[in-house]
Amino acid sequence: MNDRQQPQFIGYDQYGQPVYAQVPADRPAPPAQPYGQYPHAYEQQQQQQQQQAYGYDAYGQPQQQYYGYETQQTQQQWIPQQAPAPAPEAAPEPAADPVPEAASVPEQRRTPDYRTEQFSFLDQPDEDSEDVIDWLKFTESRTERREEARRRGRNRIVALIVVLALFVAAGLGYLWYTDRLPFLGGPEAGKEAAAQSGPQKRDVIVVHLHNTKKGGTATALLVDNVTAKKGATVLLPNALNVPKDDGTSVNLGTSVAEDGLGGTREALDAMLGTKIGGTWRLDTPYLENLVQAVGGIEVDTDTAVPADGNAKTPAVAQGQKQSLNGAMAVAYATHRAQGEPETKQLERFGKVLLATLRKMPGDGKAAVLTVESLGQILDPSLTEQALGGSLAKLAEHAKTGAYRTDVLQVKPDGTLSDEAGQAVVKEVLGGTLTASQGATAAPRVGLRNATGNDKAPLAAKAALVNGGYTFVDGGKAGQTQTATQITYADEAQRPKAVEVAKTLGLPETLVKKAGAEGGAVNADVVVTLGKDYKAP
Numbered sequence: 001m002n003d004r005q006q007p008q009f010i011g012y013d014q015y016g017q018p019v020y021a022q023v024p025a026d027r028p029a030p031p032a033q034p035y036g037q038y039p040h041a042y043e044q045q046q047q048q049q050q051q052q053a054y055g056y057d058a059y060g061q062p063q064q065q066y067y068g069y070e071t072q073q074t075q076q077q078w079i080p081q082q083a084p085a086p087a088p089e090a091a092p093e094p095a096a097d098p099v100p101e102a103a104s105v106p107e108q109r110r111t112p113d114y115r116t117e118q119f120s121f122l123d124q125p126d127e128d129s130e131d132v133i134d135w136l137k138f139t140e141s142r143t144e145r146r147e148e149a150r151r152r153g154r155n156r157i158v159a160l161i162v163v164l165a166l167f168v169a170a171g172l173g174y175l176w177y178t179d180r181l182p183f184l185g186g187p188e189a190g191k192e193a194a195a196q197s198g199p200q201k202r203d204v205i206v207v208h209l210h211n212t213k214k215g216g217t218a219t220a221l222l223v224d225n226v227t228a229k230k231g232a233t234v235l236l237p238n239a240l241n242v243p244k245d246d247g248t249s250v251n252l253g254t255s256v257a258e259d260g261l262g263g264t265r266e267a268l269d270a271m272l273g274t275k276i277g278g279t280w281r282l283d284t285p286y287l288e289n290l291v292q293a294v295g296g297i298e299v300d301t302d303t304a305v306p307a308d309g310n311a312k313t314p315a316v317a318q319g320q321k322q323s324l325n326g327a328m329a330v331a332y333a334t335h336r337a338q339g340e341p342e343t344k345q346l347e348r349f350g351k352v353l354l355a356t357l358r359k360m361p362g363d364g365k366a367a368v369l370t371v372e373s374l375g376q377i378l379d380p381s382l383t384e385q386a387l388g389g390s391l392a393k394l395a396e397h398a399k400t401g402a403y404r405t406d407v408l409q410v411k412p413d414g415t416l417s418d419e420a421g422q423a424v425v426k427e428v429l430g431g432t433l434t435a436s437q438g439a440t441a442a443p444r445v446g447l448r449n450a451t452g453n454d455k456a457p458l459a460a461k462a463a464l465v466n467g468g469y470t471f472v473d474g475g476k477a478g479q480t481q482t483a484t485q486i487t488y489a490d491e492a493q494r495p496k497a498v499e500v501a502k503t504l505g506l507p508e509t510l511v512k513k514a515g516a517e518g519g520a521v522n523a524d525v526v527v528t529l530g531k532d533y534k535a536p
Contacts, residue, residue, distance in 0.1 A: 200227035202430055204276045205382060205390055206265055208256055209349060210283045211334050213311050217256050218334075218349045221268075221276070223428055224393050231397030232428045233353055233405045235346040241414035241473050242267035249473045251414055261379050270444060270470045274429050278382030284334065286376045287352075288326035293370050294359035296325050299351050305335045329356075343407050350405040357403075360395035367392035404428070415475030443496040444470040446523030450477035451531050459535035460504055460527065467503040472523045484530040487514040497525045505534075 007020030203224040208217050221234040238253030244267065255264045261279040269276055282290075291297055298321045305316035305328075313331045316324065324332060333352040336345035361367050368388030378384060397403045406424045409417050416425070445464050449457045464471050484506060488497040497511045504527065514526070 200225055200430060202226065202274075203390060203393075204274050204429070205278050205280055205387070206268065206276050207280045207282055207353075208261070208264075209287065209333065210281065212284050214334065217253060218346060219252060219256065220346075220350065220353065221274070221429070222280075222353075222390065222394060224390060224397070225428075229397070229402060231357075231394045231403045233350050233403075234424060234428055235343075235350050235405070235407045236268075237342050237346065237408065237410055239342065239414050240271075240408065240410050240416075241475075242271050243471050243473070249414070249471075262381070265381070271472055272425060272429055273444065278386060279379045280382055280387060281379060283376070284330045286374050287333065288330050289374050290326075290370075291324070291329040291352075291356060292326040293373055294356060296323060297329060297352070297355035297359055298322065299324055299329075299332065299355050301332060301351075302348070303335070303337070305331050324352075324355075346407055347405075350407070354398055354403065354405060357391065357395045357398040360391050362392055362396045362399065364389045364392045367395065411475055413475040415473055443493060443500075443524040444472050445500055446472040446474040446526040448474035448477045448526065448528045450479070450481045451529050451533060452480040456529060456533060456535075460529060460533070463503055463505075463535075464500070464527075467500075469500065469503075474523070474526065474528075477528060481528070481530045482532060484510055484533045485526075485528045486511045487526050487528075488524065489514050490524070493524045500525050500527065 009018055010021050011019050013019050203226060205222050207220045207222060209219075210217055217238070219236045219238070221236065223232040223234060225231070236252055238251060240252045241249040242252055242255050242264070243249050244255075244259070250258070252264070252268075255267055259267065261281060265276050265279050268274065300320045301316060301318050301322045304318040305313070307313060307315035308331075312327075314325075314328050316322065316328050316332045316335075329352050333349045334345070335348060336342070361370065365388075368385055371384050371388040371391070378387065394403075406428060408424055411417055447457055447460055447464065451457075461471060486497055486501050486506065488494055488511070491513070494511065494513070498508050501508055501511050
């Protein structure tokens with residue numbers, strides 16, 4: 001029997017042939033290990049056969065000349081290797097050791113060469129792989145969608161801003177065109193501003209409302225400012241003093257009853273410095289017909305008017321936007337409760353006039369037809385065509401809001417207060433309209449009594465009337481004063497003021513231009529009599 005042990009199968013070479021290791025008889029073979037426990041044995045065997053025959057292992061220990069098992073630093077495994085033929089049987093048997101540690105090896109030491117292929121757990125992803133490409137495409141498409149959403153949002157915001165700007169511009173343009181901006185004028189602002197500083201054309205008619213049931217009258221001036229394109233109603237109390245031809249004065253209510261329409265119109269012209277174009281006598285039945293003709297009116301009533309069975313006066317409720325027919329409009333316009341001042345009744349008359357103008361047609365021909373339908377007999381100074389044309393123009397102002405209503409305030413003695421003169425006479429009526437009177441017209445001279453003696457002005461008044469001047473009663477001054485003053489508001493009136501001084505027997509040195517308050521605005525020259533005045 002052969003004492004040699006059979007060669008041990010250790011693997012396959014590079015050609016696929018089986019490789020056997022001869023185990024010396026005097027050295028027990030290492031325990032066989034299944035090939036499956038060394039998944040990289042074949043590749044490592046081929047690498048070691050090509051790169052090293054002798055040397056040191058990874059721990060610096062000499063390798064033996066036969067193939068056996070050695071320790072790898074990185075894997076810590078036994079790797080079978082093919083060794084040369086075994087030594088003769090007579091060779092001394094080395095100590096049994098599963099791991100050879102000492103052998104005759106060359107002096108050369110080397111570091112094992114490792115490659116990434118030896119490590120199955122290393123898997124570097126490829127940037128060009130389909131998964132990465134798909135992820136990049138998804139990320140890019142998502143970013144693009146976000147950017148597109150942002151762009152659309154910005155575009156919507158810009159479009160909204162543009163639309164709002166156009167809307168605001170259109171609104172401001174409309175308000176500018178219709179002259180309704182509170183801080184800017186319309187297209188005629190420049191012309192209107194120039195007109196305000198210069199002479200203005202005004203068409204004025206006086207209206208006398210006659211109460212045919214209870215008696216009495218109420219007077220108002222309807223003013224159409226052609227230059228400024230505005231309308232106004234100036235309500236005149238019956239207590240207002242107006243001059244007469246003989247130089248005396250009388251209150252307005254008495255003048256309407258005694259002097260008639262023509263005489264009252266002339267007295268108002270002389271006192272206020274206006275040029276009234278005509279007189280409209282409006283009896284209460286005609287006012288009722290006029291309100292019915294325009295289809296009724298709406299008025300914000302300040303008080304309730306009780307019904308009167310004897311006078312057949314219907315009741316009027318108190319409140320805003322009260323619908324009034326003709327009879328109710330007359331009842332409200334003429335109502336004056338016991339103890340109320342006259343100005344309250346005048347204010348109600350003004351509300352009815354304004355509401356009626358708002359319902360009047362703005363077309364001149366249609367307004368004339370409305371006036372003709374009343375069947376009233378007008379004063380010769382005002383025809384139906386002239387009245388209809390004036391009412392149509394005033395109706396346009398009332399509908400657009402370019403209309404005001406004022407009550408002329410007077411003192412207890414019937415003279416105008418300075419506040420009323422500044423706010424109404426000067427602004428609405430134009431103040432001293434000397435241009436309408438002509439250059440040769442006699443100046444209007446106002447006379448104030450500051451002497452403390454009620455009889456002193458009589459002589460001065462008589463002197464002025466006899467001198468051909470239009471006398472305007474200025475009433476009593478607020479306080480007495482020692483020296484007499486003669487003032488004028490317009491420099492063009494200075495020569496006439498000097499003539500007034502001579503007429504009263506006063507020195508020229510008393511003539512001075514009025515201050516900022518301007519004195520009485522309804523007179524060209526104002527004479528304030530002091531204690532030093534002596535009748536000539």
